[in-house]
Amino acid sequence: MPAAAMVVAVDRSAKRLVGMHRQSGVDAGGQILVRMFPSLREISTDVVGEGFMPNVEEILSIRPDLILQWGDRGDALIRPLEAVGLTVAAFTFRGETDARDWLRTIAALIGQPERAKTLIDWRDAVQKQLAPLAALPSEDRPKALYLLRARSGLIAAGAGTFNEQSIELAGGRNAAEGIEGSKPVNAEQVLAWNPDVILLNTFEANLTPDVILKHPLLRLTEAARTGRVFVMPTGGYRWDPPSAESPLSWLWLARLLQPERSGITREDMVAAIIDGYKLVYGKTIDRALALEILNPTPEASDKRRTP
Amino acid sequence: MQFGTRSIVFWWSASFVLIITMLVALSIGRYPMAISDVLRLLWDRATSGDGASDEVSRRVVELVRTPRVLLSSIVGAGLGVAGAALQGVFRNPLVAPDILGIAPGAAFGGAVAILLSGDPTLTILSAFVFGIVAILAVSVIGRFGGLGSTLTLVLAGVITGAFFSALVSLTTFIADVESELPAILYWLLGSFAGADFGKLGLALATVLPAVGLIYALRFRINVLALGDTEARGLGLAVAPLRWTVLVGVTVIVAGSVAVAGIVGWIGLVVPHLARLCVGPDHRLLLPASALVGAFLLVLIDTICRSATASEIPLSVLTAIVGAPIFVMALRRAGRLGWGHG
Amino acid sequence: MADAHTLVEIRDGGFAYKAGHWLFHQLYLHLEEGQVGMILGPNGSGKTTLMRCLVGDARLRAGTITCPRRLGYVPQTLALTFDFAVRDIVVMGRVRHISLLGTPNAEDWQHVDRALETVGMRAFAERSFLSLSGGEKQLVLIARALAGGNQLLLLDEPTAALDIANQDRVLQVLWHLRAQEDTTILMSTHDPQHAADLADVVLLMNRDGTSAFGPTETLLTESKLSALYGVPMRRHEAAVNGGPPHVLLAPVSHHYREVGVQ
Numbered sequence: 001m002p003a004a005a006m007v008v009a010v011d012r013s014a015k016r017l018v019g020m021h022r023q024s025g026v027d028a029g030g031q032i033l034v035r036m037f038p039s040l041r042e043i044s045t046d047v048v049g050e051g052f053m054p055n056v057e058e059i060l061s062i063r064p065d066l067i068l069q070w071g072d073r074g075d076a077l078i079r080p081l082e083a084v085g086l087t088v089a090a091f092t093f094r095g096e097t098d099a100r101d102w103l104r105t106i107a108a109l110i111g112q113p114e115r116a117k118t119l120i121d122w123r124d125a126v127q128k129q130l131a132p133l134a135a136l137p138s139e140d141r142p143k144a145l146y147l148l149r150a151r152s153g154l155i156a157a158g159a160g161t162f163n164e165q166s167i168e169l170a171g172g173r174n175a176a177e178g179i180e181g182s183k184p185v186n187a188e189q190v191l192a193w194n195p196d197v198i199l200l201n202t203f204e205a206n207l208t209p210d211v212i213l214k215h216p217l218l219r220l221t222e223a224a225r226t227g228r229v230f231v232m233p234t235g236g237y238r239w240d241p242p243s244a245e246s247p248l249s250w251l252w253l254a255r256l257l258q259p260e261r262s263g264i265t266r267e268d269m270v271a272a273i274i275d276g277y278k279l280v281y282g283k284t285i286d287r288a289l290a291l292e293i294l295n296p297t298p299e300a301s302d303k304r305r306t307p
Numbered sequence: 308m309q310f311g312t313r314s315i316v317f318w319w320s321a322s323f324v325l326i327i328t329m330l331v332a333l334s335i336g337r338y339p340m341a342i343s344d345v346l347r348l349l350w351d352r353a354t355s356g357d358g359a360s361d362e363v364s365r366r367v368v369e370l371v372r373t374p375r376v377l378l379s380s381i382v383g384a385g386l387g388v389a390g391a392a393l394q395g396v397f398r399n400p401l402v403a404p405d406i407l408g409i410a411p412g413a414a415f416g417g418a419v420a421i422l423l424s425g426d427p428t429l430t431i432l433s434a435f436v437f438g439i440v441a442i443l444a445v446s447v448i449g450r451f452g453g454l455g456s457t458l459t460l461v462l463a464g465v466i467t468g469a470f471f472s473a474l475v476s477l478t479t480f481i482a483d484v485e486s487e488l489p490a491i492l493y494w495l496l497g498s499f500a501g502a503d504f505g506k507l508g509l510a511l512a513t514v515l516p517a518v519g520l521i522y523a524l525r526f527r528i529n530v531l532a533l534g535d536t537e538a539r540g541l542g543l544a545v546a547p548l549r550w551t552v553l554v555g556v557t558v559i560v561a562g563s564v565a566v567a568g569i570v571g572w573i574g575l576v577v578p579h580l581a582r583l584c585v586g587p588d589h590r591l592l593l594p595a596s597a598l599v600g601a602f603l604l605v606l607i608d609t610i611c612r613s614a615t616a617s618e619i620p621l622s623v624l625t626a627i628v629g630a631p632i633f634v635m636a637l638r639r640a641g642r643l644g645w646g647h648g
Numbered sequence: 649m650a651d652a653h654t655l656v657e658i659r660d661g662g663f664a665y666k667a668g669h670w671l672f673h674q675l676y677l678h679l680e681e682g683q684v685g686m687i688l689g690p691n692g693s694g695k696t697t698l699m700r701c702l703v704g705d706a707r708l709r710a711g712t713i714t715c716p717r718r719l720g721y722v723p724q725t726l727a728l729t730f731d732f733a734v735r736d737i738v739v740m741g742r743v744r745h746i747s748l749l750g751t752p753n754a755e756d757w758q759h760v761d762r763a764l765e766t767v768g769m770r771a772f773a774e775r776s777f778l779s780l781s782g783g784e785k786q787l788v789l790i791a792r793a794l795a796g797g798n799q800l801l802l803l804d805e806p807t808a809a810l811d812i813a814n815q816d817r818v819l820q821v822l823w824h825l826r827a828q829e830d831t832t833i834l835m836s837t838h839d840p841q842h843a844a845d846l847a848d849v850v851l852l853m854n855r856d857g858t859s860a861f862g863p864t865e866t867l868l869t870e871s872k873l874s875a876l877y878g879v880p881m882r883r884h885e886a887a888v889n890g891g892p893p894h895v896l897l898a899p900v901s902h903h904y905r906e907v908g909v910q
Contacts, residue, residue: 152490183617186500188371189337216370220363398729523749530740540721542744587730
């Protein structure tokens with residue numbers, strides 16, 4: 001699903017998209033991507049059915065040159081498309097390596113390979129900037145827990161996830177490193193991990209830190225006691241899964257997990273967002289929008305405040 | 308007087324084993340605590356003493372483990388009794404609540420409520436209402452078929468179950484992939500991870516009266532287990548009795564689906580284990596199924612929540628434990644000539 | 649007319665699965681308290697259907713029927729799904745006397761013990777039903793009907809599936825019930841000898857829907873039985889061990905050697 005937003009980022013326009021998943025996330029959070037590229041609202045979302053099953057006839061009717069589809073969810077998602085002569089690019093979606101592959105492939109496919117270089121160079125630069133944090137000894141790194149689900153059962157991101165990579169890059173330690181991939185866990189397990197910081201996903205509707213702060217057990221975690229429970233921001237795309245603007249989420253995380261050592265200030269963050277959006281989307285955004293990403297408006301959610 | 312020594316031994320040992328299992332289950336979990344600490348903590352609470360235990364341990368035991376162990380024991384007991392009663396009134400040892408469409412019906416009700424509002428109370432209520440709707444549908448369809456009543460009802464149950472399963476699939480199709488779908492799936496897979504005292508209260512309010520009703524009918528269920536013609540010949544009003552039991556079973560299943568999602572296999576397998584211990588007489592079999600069901604589900608759920616850092620899906624473990632037991636029961640079935648049923 | 653002692657009476661009884669095709673019609677049957685009645689007839693003459701009408705499982709198309717509601721029906725066999733113990737089977741005969749939400753009380757269990765005693769199966773009370781022989785099962789089912797405190801015992805070919813020794817056990821029990829307990833019994837049977845030994849009255853049901861009812865000695869004649877079964881039957885009387893003469897009924901030996909296959 002991040003593919004739609006990634007295409008927009010690589011191309012710096014929405015004109016190449018003719019169809020996308022109903023929940024492609026382009027309208028997530030404060031709808032910032034749609035506000036930057038209003039034509040996204042016109043794009044068909046009838047092309048994909050349950051479980052990303054393509055609606056072949058609907059797709060044929062919009063005549064795409066290329067289809068971006070999940071590559072790790074079975075042949076059934078791809079074969080029907082190829083059978084009618086459509087071209088399919090299949091992706092997997094696990095970590096930073098995959099994200100870079102996506103960028104390279106999309107850039108090549110739309111004939112702008114230099115865009116991939118620009119975006120990947122930016123990722124390298126930010127990673128290099130944060131390298132001292134990533135190298136910190138484990139006792140200096142707070143334990144952070146990313147919850148992919150927090151309202152209907154708890155799902156934690158364990159070893160090998162993109163979220164773990166981001167946490168480690170930003171000078172933290174994954175509290176859930178003991179599990180492989182994203183798995184359901186119970187509250188008792190979270191208490192046993194006792195994370196210093198809890199990061200909440202952008203996927204669940206109406207999710208606020210209260211889900212942790214008012215939970216009879218989870219409010220006993222170090223994170224809740226010290227008020228360090230945060231919903232991940234949503235910019236042009238969600239900041240928890242990999243996207244073209246991941247470097248911004250790394251900087252944000254670094255400021256959160258290592259306020260002193262990272263030396264990143266709020267103003268630095270605002271500047272990084274403005275520069276980043278120029279680079280990624282080719283749009284000049286104002287300071288207010290940058291602040292809105294960090295502190296969503298009351299309509300988006302009153303509780304999603306970020307330091 | 309009519310109960311042999313074998314069953315007296317069974318009652319004492321089964322009750323003892325269940326209580327020990329529940330105590331041990333309270334002492335096991337991902338949050339590290341010594342068994343002695345847990346026992347002292349429980350003792351302190353029981354005697355209203357002000358224990359020296361730290362707050363986290365106290366809350367883990369009180370708010371996570373206690374409701375969860377109690378909830379799984381009640382649901383296990385309820386499903387055990389429901390399964391035993393169903394197998395009795397249909398005199399078919401291969402019948403279970405899932406097969407009669409009750410569980411899919413309740414699951415659909417819950418899924419719809421998640422779609423429409425997401426309010427937990429409404430979810431539970433809706434699961435309940437649709438469990439009843441499913442069994443009413445079974446009754447209506449059953450009246451169309453002109454076959455022998457038992458076979459017709461089972462077939463009607465299969466049809467209703469398949470229909471509601473399809474409706475459940477439809478709700479997952481309509482659901483928002485990122486917010487509602489996970490909630491529905493989480494709930495359909497069955498889990499006690501969300502156990503709290505509210506759910507415990509709901510389970511008690513539904514399962515206990517229904518179990519009481521079914522237990523009160525235990526002797527008549529025995530007579531019905533001989534077959535419709537036989538029971539009628541002995542002067543039993545067959546249809547009203549069967550429907551009363553079915554309503555009781557529906558209440559149990561809807562209540563347990565509402566608090567824990569769909570828990571497979573327990574209703575099918577537990578009566579067989581209980582029958583091995585106390586025989587087929589429902590006066591003994593029903594309470595034995597309650598004990599065995601509670602024991603089995605507490606045991607399985609304890610493994611689910613504590614074996615690994617991530618929760619093992621409940622339905623996976625009940626199937627892994629249930630299937631071999633069922634194979635064993637099938638082997639016995641051959642010997643007892645269940646083919647006639 | 650049915651008087652105070654009449655327990656079962658059918659007048660002008662007729663039954664048809666399809667209008668106009670009488671399985672039996674203008675059937676008369678009359679049984680008084682303490683009598684033993686037997687229904688004889690070849691396969692397909694409607695014995696079992698008549699039984700079902702008496703139990704209330706089927707309804708006569710014509711005529712009137714008088715039959716006590718409290719009757720103990722003994723089926724030929726019991727296909728059990730769950731292997732109940734003998735006493736648990738027998739106590740089910742008490743279901744009419746047990747309240748809706750109740751279970752058997754001490755009095756019910758006394759009835760069970762007495763019924764098992766009567767059929768000589770007391771020692772088998774704790775045994776599993778499915779482990780019993782055919783004759784023992786039949787005795788347990790009779791005990792179940794007795795435990796219900798019923799006015800009438802209705803048996804559907806109780807000896808049909810039994811070997812001679814087991815037939816003898818069941819007949820012995822029936823004889824005892826008739827002689828000692830004054831139990832009213834109505835049963836169907838394939839063996840006219842059982843009627844000769846036990847019955848006060850018999851009902852002969854022919855394949856053509858006609859029937860004859862009367863005292864045993866007037867109906868169990870060679871001509872009537874031969875006509876009933878379509879096989880030559882012989883009747884002779886013999887004194888056994890110097891006692892009173894017994895009626896012995898049997899098909900003519902080897903008659904099929906003479907007629908060949910028809």
